[in-house]
Amino acid sequence: MMAYLLKGVSILGAAPTDLYINDGVISAPVPDAEVIDAAGLVALPGLVDVHTHLREPGREDAETVETGSRAAALGGYTAVCAMANTSPVADTAGVVEQVWRLGREAGLVDVQPIGAVTVGLAGKQMAELGAMASSAADVRIFSDDGFCVADPKLMRRALEYVKAFDGVIAQHAEEPRLTEGAQMHEGEVSTRLGLTGWPAVAEEAIIARDVLLAEHVGSRLHVCHVSTAGSVEVLRQAKARGVRVTAEVTPHHLLLTDERAEGYDPVFKVNPPLRTRSDVEALRQALLDGVIDVVATDHAPHAVQDKECEWSYARPGMLGLETALPIVLSVFGPKWDLIADRMSIAPARIAGLDGHGGDLTKAGTPANLTLVDPSVQRVVDPAELASISRNTPYAGMTLPGRIVATFLRGEATVLDGKAVK
Numbered sequence: 035m036m037a038y039l040l041k042g043v044s045i046l047g048a049a050p051t052d053l054y055i056n057d058g059v060i061s062a063p064v065p066d067a068e069v070i071d072a073a074g075l076v077a078l079p080g081l082v083d084v085h086t087h088l089r090e091p092g093r094e095d096a097e098t099v100e101t102g103s104r105a106a107a108l109g110g111y112t113a114v115c116a117m118a119n120t121s122p123v124a125d126t127a128g129v130v131e132q133v134w135r136l137g138r139e140a141g142l143v144d145v146q147p148i149g150a151v152t153v154g155l156a157g158k159q160m161a162e163l164g165a166m167a168s169s170a171a172d173v174r175i176f177s178d179d180g181f182c183v184a185d186p187k188l189m190r191r192a193l194e195y196v197k198a199f200d201g202v203i204a205q206h207a208e209e210p211r212l213t214e215g216a217q218m219h220e221g222e223v224s225t226r227l228g229l230t231g232w233p234a235v236a237e238e239a240i241i242a243r244d245v246l247l248a249e250h251v252g253s254r255l256h257v258c259h260v261s262t263a264g265s266v267e268v269l270r271q272a273k274a275r276g277v278r279v280t281a282e283v284t285p286h287h288l289l290l291t292d293e294r295a296e297g298y299d300p301v302f303k304v305n306p307p308l309r310t311r312s313d314v315e316a317l318r319q320a321l322l323d324g325v326i327d328v329v330a331t332d333h334a335p336h337a338v339q340d341k342e343c344e345w346s347y348a349r350p351g352m353l354g355l356e357t358a359l360p361i362v363l364s365v366f367g368p369k370w371d372l373i374a375d376r377m378s379i380a381p382a383r384i385a386g387l388d389g390h391g392g393d394l395t396k397a398g399t400p401a402n403l404t405l406v407d408p409s410v411q412r413v414v415d416p417a418e419l420a421s422i423s424r425n426t427p428y429a430g431m432t433l434p435g436r437i438v439a440t441f442l443r444g445e446a447t448v449l450d451g452k453a454v455k
């Protein structure tokens with residue numbers, strides 16, 4: 035295994051130093067290390083995404099575990115949690131083990147499968163959570179993402195069940211009766227465009243219910259892709275009461291608003307939908323305050339025929355892995371401690387991924403890290419993305435920050451901005 039010296043690197047924006055990587059960990063100086071001139075580069079603990087759609091098995095025309103892993107490494111990630119809405123659904127030990135094994139074979143990031151809460155994501159019968167937890171994939175997060183676990187009794191039982199092994203239920207908060215036929219955020223823009231609205235209350239009502247259930251049961255709840263100011267207030271109150279709840283926000287909900295729907299370009303169709311400027315402001319503040327714990331990409335690749343069609347027929351979802359850090363940098367600037375916490379340390383903790391989100395100043399820390407050049411501005415070109423799919427809402431935008439290198443347990447997965455394999 036190659037040893038590296040990151041010469042003159044700035045760890046989280048601190049004064050330049052020399053950082054050695056040897057034998058898979060941050061090490062004391064070693065001779066004959068491969069020198070990387072890291073002057074002007076910032077080292078962050080490798081990013082961790084608690085919400086990625088990899089589409090394998092079933093929709094390998096949109097993404098595979100390997101292509102999604104490569105996109106992740108190029109985006110500075112060293113671990114991603116793969117959502118369960120594949121085909122077949124990841125609702126058995128067999129499927130989660132398959133995804134986990136494909137991740138190991140690709141070897142670009144740690145792929146940690148998420149198991150479905152209910153059989154087939156149908157919301158009727160609990161899946162074999164215990165079998166998935168005790169499988170080789172060691173599943174800790176369970177989610178029906180794409181669908182809400184709408185039945186309160188089933189949600190309660192799932193929360194109770196995962197308590198035994200400190201698992202967490204990650205809820206896609208959407209009261210389905212309130213979003214029937216919904217195409218975009220319900221508000222002034224939807225009225226003008228004549229598209230059926232997805233009201234904020236459909237998200238907020240479920241989060242309110244679920245924090246009460248989690249409190250009642252004493253179990254862990256994670257809220258996926260929080261998108262409204264009202265949801266932030268519900269979470270703020272729940273956290274103040276000591277409820278064991280964590281929450282994520284996506285880069286797109288931190289940047290884009292529902293006005294993007296005005297051109298009827300389905301690249302801006304996403305679930306939950308883009309909201310208003312005041313929601314965006316509240317989400318930014320909540321991430322700063324820690325009411326929202328993490329940035330998660332909700333990387334949702336879709337094949338051309340599923341996206342480049344009439345708005346109402348298009349699938350919801352946007353790519354995210356390769357642009358997440360530049361978007362967060364463009365919104366918050368070089369707040370490296372914040373970025374490291376919300377994009378690596380806290381997500382690693384939520385997902386139980388020991389070895390990720392470690393302290394890069396300490397010898398012995400697993401060498402999961404990424405090197406960023408914050409001085410470079412880049413234009414997003416969909417043709418250059420490693421994802422199979424092309425549904426990025428940021429095409430043509432100039433964003434700050436270039437991922438120069440990523441290391442997974444001391445092995446380079448990205449060097450000079452290019453994937454190593």
Ligand SMILES: NC(=O)N[C@@H](CC(=O)O)C(=O)O
Binds near residue numbers: 087119179303306
């Ligand atoms: N976030 C999205 O817009 N899409 C997700 C699932 C979903 O949450 O609808 C997908 O799997 O494509």
